[in-house]
Amino acid sequence: MKYSAILALGSALSVNAAALAKRTAVVGSAEGFASGTTGGGSAACATPSSVAQLTTWLTDSTARCIVLDKEYSYLTTEGTTTETGCRPASNTCGSSGQDAINHASWCDNGNAGTGSTSISVTYDTAGTSGIVMGSNKSLIGVGSKGVIRGKGLRIANGAKNIIIQNIHITELNPQYIWGGDAIAVDGADQVWIDHCKFSLIGRQMFVAGTGASNRVTLSYNEFDGATSWSATCDNRHYWAIYLTGSSDLITMKGNYVHHTSGRSPKIGGNSLVHAVNNYFYSNSGHAFDNGAGGMVVAEGNVFQNVDTPLLENLGSFFGSPSTSANSVCSTNMGHTCQVNTFGSSGTLGGTDTSFLTNFSGKTVATASAASSSISSSAGVGKI
Numbered sequence: 225m226k227y228s229a230i231l232a233l234g235s236a237l238s239v240n241a242a243a244l245a246k247r248t249a250v251v252g253s254a255e256g257f258a259s260g261t262t263g264g265g266s267a268a269c270a271t272p273s274s275v276a277q278l279t280t281w282l283t284d285s286t287a288r289c290i291v292l293d294k295e296y297s298y299l300t301t302e303g304t305t306t307e308t309g310c311r312p313a314s315n316t317c318g319s320s321g322q323d324a325i326n327h328a329s330w331c332d333n334g335n336a337g338t339g340s341t342s343i344s345v346t347y348d349t350a351g352t353s354g355i356v357m358g359s360n361k362s363l364i365g366v367g368s369k370g371v372i373r374g375k376g377l378r379i380a381n382g383a384k385n386i387i388i389q390n391i392h393i394t395e396l397n398p399q400y401i402w403g404g405d406a407i408a409v410d411g412a413d414q415v416w417i418d419h420c421k422f423s424l425i426g427r428q429m430f431v432a433g434t435g436a437s438n439r440v441t442l443s444y445n446e447f448d449g450a451t452s453w454s455a456t457c458d459n460r461h462y463w464a465i466y467l468t469g470s471s472d473l474i475t476m477k478g479n480y481v482h483h484t485s486g487r488s489p490k491i492g493g494n495s496l497v498h499a500v501n502n503y504f505y506s507n508s509g510h511a512f513d514n515g516a517g518g519m520v521v522a523e524g525n526v527f528q529n530v531d532t533p534l535l536e537n538l539g540s541f542f543g544s545p546s547t548s549a550n551s552v553c554s555t556n557m558g559h560t561c562q563v564n565t566f567g568s569s570g571t572l573g574g575t576d577t578s579f580l581t582n583f584s585g586k587t588v589a590t591a592s593a594a595s596s597s598i599s600s601s602a603g604v605g606k607i
């Protein structure tokens with residue numbers, strides 16, 4: 225080989241090595257409430273060789289950077305379960321609706337509605353419980369290849385300092401209510417979920433509650449509700465995002481929430497939610513449902529084809545109604561709130577500002593003008 229060719233090869237190799245290194249490290253840092261989250265910190269990044277090793281690395285108490293460059297399928301790893309569940313009253317469309325597992329007697333305690341019937345259900349057992357994560361973890365995907373199929377993640381019991389970036393969680397018994405949650409947080413602090421995708425999930429794509437989950441940022445994720453088993457019988461997922469922790473600060477920035485029909489998100493407990501620059505698209509039911517104890521600032525969001533942007537407000541809700549009204553945000557949030565935009569959608573409302581003092585002294589995400597272009601930068605394979 226000529227010397228010049230060797231030189232060219234050498235530089236090509238070093239470019240590839242640099243690109244690889246870039247893809248196998250956390251990109252950027254958390255905006256908003258979970259700022260300062262370091263995950264696995266300086267731990268060397270490594271790729272688990274199997275589903276079993278992935279489980280070990282996620283659950284142990286060692287600080288880790290875990291890189292997924294392929295799909296890890298938990299389907300059938302815990303067998304299947306056949307038992308009595310129900311067809312709830314909401315399922316008026318049979319096989320294209322969502323039936324239910326009788327989790328916590330849900331089918332028997334009135335939640336399934338008048339006219340619900342018992343049926344036999346068969347589901348993949350792994351989907352119904354999440355992998356219980358230890359503290360100090362970064363879990364990151366390479367390109368759009370990092371997929372966890374058939375099981376979700378649970379961050380609870382005081383687990384802290386966790387980054388999940390560029391991971392697609394999918395296929396948690398989507399045909400069944402209670403089929404599984406993609407990410408469940410219940411008693412945690414400093415959780416940053418970034419550029420992830422959630423699809424074909426039985427229950428919640430993200431849930432925080434009922435313990436205190438403290439500082440959480442959900443940024444640039446894709447919540448893809450398209451499904452063949454819809455609780456509202458219209459190919460859209462009802463159970464998207466549920467935020468009812470007892471002391472939670474949640475930043476939702478830059479997320480693309482589409483083809484859902486409810487709970488996008490539902491809020492309650494004692495939760496301060498800053499929903500900024502998200503894009504809510506094609507929602508046949510409601511986006512926000514603000515229960516008692518929910519405190520929400522919604523600014524700079526796009527609502528496109530969203531039937532009901534705010535279902536009910538039993539808590540406190542500031543919907544950033546006009547540029548003049550929005551200057552009230554400055555004192556505690558450090559910026560004038562951005563107006564939301566609406567296309568073929570209902571109205572948002574919400575003029576309560578009494579709770580804005582809750583933002584005082586916190587790290588608050590910045591806001592840009594509302595834009596639907598977020599749909600091309602949210603989700604996996606975009607960083």
Ligand SMILES: *[C@@H]1O[C@H](CO)[C@@H](O)[C@H](O)[C@H]1NC(C)=O
Pocket residue numbers: 285286287358359360385
């Ligand atoms: C996580 O990291 C912090 C800072 O290094 C350390 O103090 C803490 O003990 C770690 N937690 C666990 C469970 O290892």
Ligand SMILES: *[C@@H]1O[C@H](CO)[C@@H](O)[C@H](O)[C@H]1NC(C)=O
Pocket residue numbers: 471472473494495496582
């Ligand atoms: C909001 O502020 C009130 C009054 O200080 C406090 O009781 C409540 O815990 C705060 N909630 C959150 C989520 O910060």
